[in-house]
Amino acid sequence: MKHLSQTHSLQQGAKEEQLFYDYFLQHVRTDTPGQLVEDFRRLFIEARGFRDPQLYTALEKIVKQKNGEYQFNYFFNRCCHILINHWQMDVQSHSAIPELVGLFENLAPPRSGYQNTANRVRYLVKNFTQSDQYNKLQRLARVINNKLNPEKSNTVGNLIHRYPYLYNHCLLGEESSQEHQQTVRKIKTQTEKRFEVNLSRYVTYKVRLAQLSRSPELAVPEKGRIIRPVKNPTLLKDKELNQALKHYVGTVDGGYTYKSLSQNFLSHTVHTQTFGRYKDDLYEYILTSLDPKYSKGQFNKNLYQLLQNTLPECNHQKPSEFLMLRTASQLMNFLVVENGKKPDHYVFVDMISNMGVTRTMGLLLKVVLVSSKVKPYLEKRFSILFNHYESFTKEGVPWLVKSLENLQLAFSVHFGKVDLSCLKQVKMR
DSSP: OHHHHHHHHHHHHHHHHHHHHHHHHHHHHHSOHHHHHHHHIIIIIIOSOOSSHHHHHHHHHHHTOTTHHHHHHHHHHHHHHHHHHHHHTOGGGTTHHHHHHHTTTTOOOOOTTOOSHHHHHHHHHHHHTTSHHHHHHHHHHHHHHHHHSTTOOOBGGGGGGGOGGGHHHHTOOTTOOHHHHHHHHHHHHHHHHHHHHHHHHHHHHHHHHHHHHHOGGGGGGGTTOOOOOOOOSSSSOHHHHHHHHHHHHSEEETTEEHHHHHHHHHHHHTTOOOHHHHHHHHHHHHHTTSOHHHHTTHHHHHHHHHHHTSSGGGTTSOOOHHHHHHHHHHHHHHHTOOOSSSOOOHHHHHHHHHHOHHHHHHHHHHHHHHOGGGHHHHHHHHHHHHHHTTTSBGGGOHHHHHHHHHHHHHHHHHHSSOOOGGGGGSOOO
């Protein structure tokens, strides 16, 4: 009987929740964002009544459910996203997104000892602000807000808008609706395209400057025309950006680019008979990117041991896509960070300290280029680091900011649509 009672309660709760979903789906098409933000404030912050009595009665029933906190978080998150997904489609409504999320910041704690509807609602909303769902909402609001008001804050968390490769892991969860996934995908595509366009303009500008400094006579036909300066689209200094671009586009080892090195490795592995031999070859492939002084230390021993301990029972099998992907994912755990519960990243910081950010990111790029399906896994590793340092200032973790910027560059060069081949012909300053 108890089980039947709980089932009935859940069904009843779902019915009440649907009233809210229908209300917001209807009114988001007819009401202004300001009116809907006010609706949220009256319903979920004041919680003392509403112009639609039926809706407030439904809210009373929702907050009295016995499994209240978990179910309320899902319900409340969905209500927020119904509005956000619609507002995202209209540039004029973008500013309402951070305004809506801002309602739930610095909420006063509910009065203890009071179990009326208003106090219960405030308690549940306050509890929601401790959830991962709320963290993702805040990040999405920052992405939107920083498109409108670039970099007002000095924290790492406020940089989320700059790194679209983090969006899937930092803005979405398992409970994310299809509509919300589409919203994030759209923002991600727009951000990637905007960065690539800005990067291409910057490189073109620098290349023209380099050509003119080498051959001033080229400027004569353009007498009177001013070459307009183009802003560096990254948080790196100009010199750091130029060096990083040259590194990811140009040759890095024996006259080979990262792309040609990976292609040579892959063409070789086609003839590799066993998984054990594949791991030995991968070890050598990685070591060629390292400073010999660094690789002769503890790093190469630990790297070799890691590869040897990866699925040793499969050493005599033919190297399959699954085995190669599993090996690459184990490498990312070792080279960057294992998981959010144990965010140790000593190896990553040690590599940066000894080899510099650009070469370290180049090493990770090498692994991704031979197993492209591990790219989302690398993105996940960096989302763990991002979440771990979210509240730090940019100055507090400069190595992380430079790493995030370098990874953005490496991904744009190798997986984006930007053409930077002109870089190979000149020396940028």
